Amino acid sequence: MDEQHPHGRTGATRLRHLVPTGAHAYSKAADQWPPTAPPLLTRGQGAFVWDADGHRYTDWFTGLTCCPLGHAHPAVTAAVTRALQHGTAFQLPTTMELEAAETFLGLVATGDDMVKFAKNGSDTVDGSLKLARYATGRTMIAKCTDHPFFSTGDWFIGTTAACGGTHPEPSARTLNFPYNDTAAVEHLFTTRGEDLAAIILEPVRFTPPDPAFFARLRQLCTQHGTVLIFDETVTGLKYHLGGARALTGVHPDLTCWGKGIGGGLPLSALTGRRDLMELGDHTRPIPGRPPLFLLSTTHGSDAAALAAMIALVNEIAATDALARAHTTGAELRHTVDAQLTEAGLAGHVRLTGYDCFLGIDTTGNAQVSGPQLKTLFLAETIRAGALVRGIFYPTAVHTDEHLALTAQAARHAADVCARALDGDPAAVCLPAATRRPL
Structure with missing residues (x-):
């Protein structure tokens, strides 16, 4: 014992x-x-x-x-308590969702146009890749090998030692590149640029971002029509209120958020450019193409988590x-x-x-x-x-x-x-x- x-x-x-x-x-x-x-x-x-x-x-x-x-921060706890007293789950959108979207885009995901809330980081990361594949018509993804975790999806887990039970096809379409290595990403685009739907990486972890690397990465993604995705599931609300992407000198096309944004309650978010995010509006399909079913989470609009996020972000900004x-x-x-x-x-x-x-x-x-x-x-x-x-x-x-x-x-x-x-x-x-x- x-x-x-x-x-x-x-x-x-x-x-x-x-x-x-x-x-x-x-x-x-x-x-x-x-x-x-x-x-x-x-x-x-x-x-x-x-x-x-x-x-x-x-x-x-x-x-x-x-x-x-x-x-159990008092401001977050009080906001969640109020939300619980008014009900947390509804069959139609709520005013809480409007307030949450305006708050998050206004104070955290500044420079982004739209947001989709969910419950965990894997959902938003996988949604961002689906959106990138739909927007580009391509299937290859490149991830940074120096960042330890992105998703529970087969495209990522299939590349790890814990690959049991995964389908080999998604991981076969996952490429790798090292962080801050400009020559490596240049080679990646030279050899596979026309196949790349998305590049995904964390903006920073422990090694400071090289501005020259990120400037070149942004340039190559724009040049090749590849969607640049920052995974801020971990880095969000740590380095800056607006995320660690501020340290890179560039703005991604899509950003995935999670962990800290819910103040201890389960919440994640996908934010990005309007032209990309609107592709996820299945009520407005592109003529001649099937609609994109981007993200659908019954509890993504959970009022308690959204209230916690609003209180958290406002408290951080105010203090x-x-x-x-x-x-x-x-x-x-x-x-x-x-x-x-x-x-x-x-x-x-x-x-x-x-x-x-x-x-x-x-x-x-x-x-x-x-x-x-x-x-x-x-x-x-x-x-x-x-x-x-x-x-x-x-x-x-x-x-x-x-x-x-x-x-x-x-x-x-x-x-x-x-x-x-x-x-x-x-x-x-x-x-x-x-x-x-x-």
Whole structure:
């Protein structure tokens, strides 16, 4: 029995008997976390979460980044409560949908003309590719190989190690290119430009976007009539209110949004140019062509999620919450770097990326591999009360208290990692490196 999590471990075992992998997202499954992670959480408030055994953690990934204002934010909670009191599902469009569309296009997806709401990022990504194929009459898609996840669709999953059960045809029409590699995309268009319906990539992750790469990519897509799609499912509402696409210097034809835009409730969106988006209006088919059935989600118009988005976006805009999150991230980077340096670990564990979304890179030695070292660092950080999953996602609700608690956890983890690198097997039990299937 897990001595630290007896109730959580028992509950997680029961859950896995009822739910494949014991989780509804692959990134929440037990094999994606170090063994010290709490098996089940029970509640969250701000930047704290509690597990089934009553332990409190500083949460640095707030609902897989779905909560840009932390858990149970008062403005979001109040908006959802009001929506629930007026009903959430209707058989005709509602005024809430109008307000949501105007708010999202006015404050977030600025420069885009139309929006279609759905419930998860895979739906909007797959819809964007269907729209690109319809608009161009082509079938090939090119995705960035440096970005880890786009969709549960066969076109993407069929290209991964977890390809069981997928149809081979969609993945055979999926091409690859590396991020920021201008020569590679030029070669892609030289050899397959006339076949390419769409290029899809995240605008940024941890490596800054190269303006020259994005300028050339935009030029090539326009020249060849290829639809340029940015996947901001992860990056939206982190780098800027208007998304990370602002960092690239170019504007895509279509953008997919998800995770954080619902403030913790399920919501995604597809936005883009009017001439493309209107192709998805099946009530106005193009003469001589079958209509395009773009996206149809019974719950895409769910009033509670739309109300949460409206409240979230307005709160972020009114309080400059993203700027405060960046400031917190800079303080976190300084704090953790100091603990790593004092422990002699600066050359082995590093924080990368932007202050709003910090990755953790590791380099091992003869005693400990890089992946083992990363798993050990995360395991010990979690053991000491900071819930980290390879990424620090600072928000406006992380306070000096959270930073202080995390500094203590990082120092504990750094000391353990330093002993492991020095080859002290008696003091350190190395965990198996966390395996990611995608």
